[in-house]
Amino acid sequence: MPRAFLEGWSRTVKSNLPFRLDQGQEQRIDELLRELNEDPDCDSLIKEMDAAGIDRAILLVIDFGLAYKNLELTIEEVHLTHKQLLDRSDRLLAFSNVDPRRGREGLDLFELAVREWGFSGMKLYPPCGYAPDDRSLFPYYEICSELHLPVLTHVGPTTATLPFRHTQPQSVDGAAFHFPKVNFILGHAAVTHYQDAALLAQYRPNIFLDLSGFQTAINRNEFKNIMNWHISRGLGKKLLFGTDWPIHRFWGHQRDWVEQFTALKSESILGLEEINNILGNNLLGILPQAERKYARYGT
Amino acid sequence: MQDTELRLEVEFARQIVAKLSNKGVKPEEILDEMALNQDLGIDSLQFIRLILELERKSSRRLFSVQTIAQTKTFGDLCAVLSAR
Numbered sequence: 001m002p003r004a005f006l007e008g009w010s011r012t013v014k015s016n017l018p019f020r021l022d023q024g025q026e027q028r029i030d031e032l033l034r035e036l037n038e039d040p041d042c043d044s045l046i047k048e049m050d051a052a053g054i055d056r057a058i059l060l061v062i063d064f065g066l067a068y069k070n071l072e073l074t075i076e077e078v079h080l081t082h083k084q085l086l087d088r089s090d091r092l093l094a095f096s097n098v099d100p101r102r103g104r105e106g107l108d109l110f111e112l113a114v115r116e117w118g119f120s121g122m123k124l125y126p127p128c129g130y131a132p133d134d135r136s137l138f139p140y141y142e143i144c145s146e147l148h149l150p151v152l153t154h155v156g157p158t159t160a161t162l163p164f165r166h167t168q169p170q171s172v173d174g175a176a177f178h179f180p181k182v183n184f185i186l187g188h189a190a191v192t193h194y195q196d197a198a199l200l201a202q203y204r205p206n207i208f209l210d211l212s213g214f215q216t217a218i219n220r221n222e223f224k225n226i227m228n229w230h231i232s233r234g235l236g237k238k239l240l241f242g243t244d245w246p247i248h249r250f251w252g253h254q255r256d257w258v259e260q261f262t263a264l265k266s267e268s269i270l271g272l273e274e275i276n277n278i279l280g281n282n283l284l285g286i287l288p289q290a291e292r293k294y295a296r297y298g299t
Numbered sequence: 300m301q302d303t304e305l306r307l308e309v310e311f312a313r314q315i316v317a318k319l320s321n322k323g324v325k326p327e328e329i330l331d332e333m334a335l336n337q338d339l340g341i342d343s344l345q346f347i348r349l350i351l352e353l354e355r356k357s358s359r360r361l362f363s364v365q366t367i368a369q370t371k372t373f374g375d376l377c378a379v380l381s382a383r
Contacts, residue, residue, distance in 0.1 A: 017344055025351045028360075035364050219343040250367050251343060 001037045002068045008161030009033060036249055042085055042092060045245055045254075049091065052254035055280070057245070059085060059094040060123045060152065066099045067128040067162060075102070076109060083117045093287075095121035095152055099128055100136040107139055114147060120288050124153035126166035132184075133174030141179045150286045151175075152185040152210065156192030169197040176204050183286040188213040190239055194226050201238045208286065209235065211278070212242030215251050218260060227269050236274040240283050308357060308380045315352050316373060319345040331374030339373065353380070 010030050014021060021029070039045055042059070049057060061082055063075045073081070075098060082094045096113035098106040113119040122144055124132055132153045144151055153172055157164050169189050176184045183206045189197035190209035201207045209230070217223040230239055243257050261278060264270040270278070313326040322340035335341040341349060353376075354361050362370075366379050 017347060019348050021351070022355075025355065028351060028354065029347075032362075032364065032367075249364050250347075253368055 002064050002071055004068045004161045005064065005159045006030075006033060006037070008159035012160045032250075036246055039246055042089070046089065046091060048245075048254035052258045054254055054258065056091045056093060058121070059092055061094065061097040061119075062123065062125045062128075063097045063099040063102075064125075064128060066101055075099075075106075079109065079113050079117070079119075082119075083113075086118050093120045095119060095123040095150075097123035097125060098140075100130055100134060100140065110140055111143060114143065114149060121149045122151045124151060126154060126171065127158045127162035127164060129163070131166040132172045133178075137175065138178070141175060141182050145179055145181045148181075148288050150183045150185055150208075152187050154187045155189040155197065156187075156213075169193050169200050172207065173200060173204070176200075176207050180206055182206060183208060185210050185240060185286075187242075188244070190214070190230060191217050191226060194229060198230055198233050198235060201235055202233055208238050208240055208282065210240050210242045212244035213248075214260070215244075215248040215257065219251065223260070224264070224267070224269060227264060231269065231274065236270075237277055237282055237285075239278045241279045305381055308353075309377050311356050312349075312353060312373075312376055312380065315349060316341065316376075319349055321345075329373050331372065331377065333373050334371055335373065335376070336371075349376075 010033050013033065014026060014029055045057060049055075059082055061078055063078070065071060065075050079096065085092050086094055096110050096119040098110045100106065102109075110122070114122070122140060124130075124137070126132055130136070132151075141151070143149070154167060155169055155172075156167055158167070169186055172184050172186060176182075184204075185208045186197050186200070187210045190211040191213045194209075197209050201209050214223055214226070217226055230236075241258075241261065243254060245254070248257075258279065261270070261275055265272060265275060310326075313329050316329060316335070316339055317324055317326040320340040321342070322338075324339055329339065333339050335346060335349075336343075350362050350367065357380075361379055366382075370376055370379060
């Protein structure tokens with residue numbers, strides 16, 4: 001994670017705390033946020049997946065190379081690091097992300113990642129400075145259409161050191177309209193802009209909603225209302241479980257997050273079939289066919 | 300850590316939890332099995348404050364990401380204090 005990203009995130013966290021911090025406490029917050037993001041080999045993640053009964057997880061590459069200067073790794077190296085993780089564990093999947101302003105070279109890297117290195121989808125991070133419906137992304141979407149790869153795009157605010165432009169659910173509509181065979185997943189949108197996102201998902205068959213970030217909704221006592229909102233609009237097959245690892249590690253483990261969903265059955269908010277769909281089947285339905293054989297859900 | 304020192308830290312934790320609680324809980328009413336969030340009314344932001352106040356009082360790094368995630372009850376909090 002780039003240092004500038006963490007700095008912005010830390011500033012936001014501190015500004016949202018309803019009490020004053022002394023200098024030592026400010027430094028302590030920085031330390032904890034750095035520690036939160038330390039899991040380079042995904043060892044902690046896989047241990048938590050074991051405890052939670054999670055079969056597989058998707059790692060998301062983000063190309064910060066044009067948004068921030070002086071990064072430790074090139075975007076090629078970031079992809080290779082993820083490829084090593086894929087080679088090491090068949091429980092991990094990865095989505096590639098290359099800033100579309102990188103031109104032909106960037107497109108070649110993306111193609112290599114999805115055709116040769118086993119990446120199974122595309123990630124977009126519009127706060128880096130491009131819109132999901134920008135025409136420079138269309139060649140990428142052509143490849144996604146050909147290979148049946150989903151595209152997951154970040155929705156909503158992020159670190160204070162990046163602009164929030166292009167992060168509204170509506171920013172994806174042009175791309176989803178032009179590429180009806182590509183399935184677009186709106187990251188966090190089931191929680192952050194859930195009303196607008198739900199409307200899009202209702203009317204665009206190729207738009208799905210990622211639930212990661214629901215931990216914040218739990219902290220604000222909004223989670224059940226949000227789930228009711230989506231379910232009452234018939235979106236049970238459009239919702240995808242995600243935990244945004246490692247961001248919410250302060251508030252619980254992967255097992256806690258799975259249990260938040262299974263517990264909705266006893267409150268009659270979700271049925272068993274809906275829970276299985278949200279926890280896995282919905283995603284399996286839009287991943288490339290080759291990935292489906294590994295998972296328990298949907299078999 | 301000596302017993303007396305630990306007792307003082309647990310007592311401080313009890314006082315600070317009662318102060319931050321939005322449920323008006325008194326220090327002497329706090330039991331080990333009480334959940335910080337649901338029973339004692341410590342929301343996620345006040346939980347951060349609780350951690351920072353406990354660390355300031357003891358002048359030590361008491362918590363890691365792992366122990367923060369595991370601290371659900373007042374008893375869990377006491378376990379972190381006594382684990383050093």
